[in-house]
Amino acid sequence: MEFRTLRAFVEVVRQGGFSQAAKAVFATQSTVSKAVRQLEDEIGAPLLDRIGHRSLLTPVGEVVYRRAVKLLAERDDLIAELSEIRGLKRGVLKLGLPPVGSATLFAPLFAVYRQRYPGIEVRLAEHGSDQLEESLRAGEIDFAGALLPTSQDFEWQQVRHEPLMALLPAGHPLGGRVSIGIADLRDSAFILFDAGFALNRIILDVARRAGFEPQVVARSSQIDFMVQLVAAGLGVAFLPRLIAEQRLDPAVRLVRLDEPGTEWVMAMAWRRGAFLSAAAQAWLALVRELHSTALPDES
Structure with missing residues (x-):
């Protein structure tokens, strides 16, 4: 059963005859007649009782007409909805964003x-x-904010490159330095993010390469709380410079962490080879438009 034959049949009923229906569907009268006959053959029963120049619905024709009107309306709605999605008037974009930055x-x-x-x-x-990378890998989100380097499962567009800053209590003996190495903090307690934050991995990896396992005294997902813990003298924390300078506190000193491999490089990542909806493609185009020249900030 084709939409073409259903449309011809419905128009014959609506227009009251074959010649008028032919004009409505921009076809010849013989084409409309053939379409209705094809539909009758497919159903196995007459749909119209032809009396002279008039055509009346048979009982079967009444059922088919009622259903055909609904089917054609659903088809039109489907086409309109798809058109809206392609035209970005409707759709869904699923984003995974980290709290930091x-x-x-x-x-x-x-x-x-x-x-x-x-x-x-x-x-x-x-x-x-x-955690966002796992959600991205599972297809639960279209894009994730991810720290580089990231998995080969993903493609990515760099968004920002920042050095890491160590946040030290004002009374810390290294608080007056311009930069420090991770080994200089061997005897300091560390305040890290909760599990699932890639920044933790960066800090722990570089500390282990320097030959020590940091003493972690607190973990949190709240940046402001972590800054206040530093201000209270509980330990040292680490933030990208962009974020650290937005949370200046008189009781906290910012010192650049001078260690290879500790740069904070944020990117927008998506699954390699994944289908991207029109809404997702528009988001990626915007990210590239505004961040296509994202370079290391060494100032």
Whole structure:
């Protein structure tokens, strides 16, 4: 059963005859007659009782007409909905963003995207980069904010490159230095993020390469709380410079961590070879538009 034959039959009923239906579907009268006969042959029963120049619905024809009207309406709705999605008037974008840096890096992107595509629903998931990568790998989100280097399973667009800063209590003996190595903090207690944050992995890996296992005294997902723990003298924490300088505290000193492999490089990642919806492609285009020249900030 084809939509073409259903449309011809419905128009014959609506227009009250074959000649008028032919005009409605931009076909010849013989083409419309053949379409209706094809439909009758397929169903195995007459749909129209032809009396002179009039055509009346048979009992079977009434059932087919009622169903055909609904089917054609659903088809039209489907076409319209797909057209809206392709035209970015509707759709869903699933983003995974880490708590560290999102307000600064991704909130402006989000605002521009919403302005350009107000009909797209944006669903946000907020976790550490490691956890977001698992969600991305499972197909639960379209994109994830991820720290580089990341898995070969993903493609990525770099968004920001920042050095890491050690946050030291004001009374710390190294607080007056311009930069320090991780080994200089061997005897200091560390304040790290909760599990699932890629920044933890960076800090722990570089400490182990320096030959020690840090004493971790606290873990949190709240940056402001971690800064206050440092201010209270509990230990040292680590943040990208961009974020650390937004949370200056008179009781905290910022000292650059001078260690290879500790740069904070944030990227927008997606599954390699994955299908990207029109909404997702628009997001990626915007990220590339605004961050295609993201380079290391060495100032």
